[in-house]
Amino acid sequence: MTARQLVLGIETSCDETAASVVARDADGRGTILSNVVLSQIADHAAFGGVVPEIAARAHVEALDQVVAAALAEARADFGDLDAVAATAGPGLIGGVIVGLTTAKAIALAAGLPLIAVNHLEGHALTARLTDGLAFPYLLLLVSGGHTQILLVSGVGVYERWGTTIDDALGEAFDKTAKLLGLPYPGGPAVERAAETGDPARFVLPRPMIGRPGSDFSFSGLKTALRQQAEAVAPLSDQDVADLCAAFEVTATAVVADRIAHAFERFRAAFPEIAAPALVVAGGVAANRRLRTALAEAAAAAGFRLVAPPLKLCTDNGAMIAWAGAERLALGLLDGLDAPARPRWPLDQIAAPMIGSGMKGAKA
Structure with missing residues (x-):
């Protein structure tokens, strides 16, 4: 493992289009180099909630620019990265597909490892980024x-x-x-x-x-x-x-x-x-x-x-980049065939609490 690794994180599981570059040092300490979040609140306000189809289209329109802004803010380009991570679920499947497909394209074009992150793991590990929690x-x-x-x-x-x-x-x-x-x-x-x-x-x-x-x-x-x-x-x-x-x-x-x-x-x-x-x-x-x-x-x-x-409690790219960095340090990588998953319980052992169906366990 090199002294410092940079990971680009992409988050599109709901109504925020987000990207971030996070650095992880060899001693496990993390630094947020950029964290760009584009909210879709105005797009959904008239409906009183998130409309999946509108969210997915908004991600398609904005994600390239959001990723570019995150790289620019971090003063990095694809050649400086050690991996690209993206939310692969759970979430609104249209949005998840947009973010994961974009990450796969970057990984393929730039020759980078891909890390498919469980959105909930991003939340679970954020305290290790902000507080160095053991x-x-x-x-x-x-x-x-x-x-x-x-x-x-x-x-x-x-x-x-x-x-x-x-x-x-x-x-x-x-x-x-x-x-x-x-x-x-x-x-x-x-x-x-x-x-x-x-x-x-x-x-x-x-x-x-x-x-x-x-x-x-x-x-x-x-x-x-x-x-x-x-x-x-x-x-x-x-x-x-x-x-x-x-x-x-x-x-x-x-x-x-x-x-x-x-x-x-x-x-x-x-x-x-x-x-x-x-x-x-x-x-x-x-x-x-x-x-x-x-x-x-x-x-x-x-x-x-x-x-x-x-700003790190709500959905953001930094938590996905950090979860990717933690997994990269352990060699936990994914192939370009990693699936987008609308349901993906963080605890894979626990029995479904609300049942399951074709999409997987609900909780």
Whole structure:
């Protein structure tokens, strides 16, 4: 292995077209040389959510320029790279195909190794880039498509300890926003509205609290909020704020309860680790109330909370480049026949939680 390796990372799994160049030193330290993210929020706002076909076309139109911008910002060209990495799943299959195919073309033309990255692994390993975190650690992944608790023991070594049995937390935020007439993206809109709300006015159920294990459920919470909203309709601005505050407080309490069970399990498995870490990643990790609750729960259990910068919690190319760099250092490379996968659980051993089909396990 050379003293320093440069990896280009490409991310197109949802509605961000992103590319980044990351350097990994021989001692395992990483440096972000560029991180370009082009958001498609304006393209999807009128629909209240991401439209897969629009997202894929937008990736096609923008990706070449985004990659060029990332290379220019890093003051590098293809000849300076040691590998190219791209999200190969899970995600919206049209977008995944665009990014992975582009990476394959670059790898073939420039004679570079290809690394097909699991999008969730990008989130799982980001704390090693930002904080130099050592294995093992707990990961809480909360995004629009995933809500999971995982034990991260090494690159490619993940064990799922909890997952949602229905909606992801980010999806529940987005659907709550749409129900209450708030703009897209829903998560930030709910958080802003909740700032002026009374969380005690509406009482919502707290699914799964008190049950063994670390699985989540948010579908019933979402349904209860809809029923409360219908009971007081037509909704005033204060009604919306109060409902958002109640939803946010309730969802946060559920997450804190579920993670507490994982703390106990980690302590039992690794009693020798004096100051274990909980990493929180994914777009919902940007929610301030959730971060505060997790910091309090972690401190009470003797854990330290590691939360990457907000720009690295949402989808970005740096996390894919870094996951690629980690895999490159271990010689974990992929061929040009690497498939695009709409579903790709990070824990390949765990049984499907929600079932599976032609596309693979759902979670």
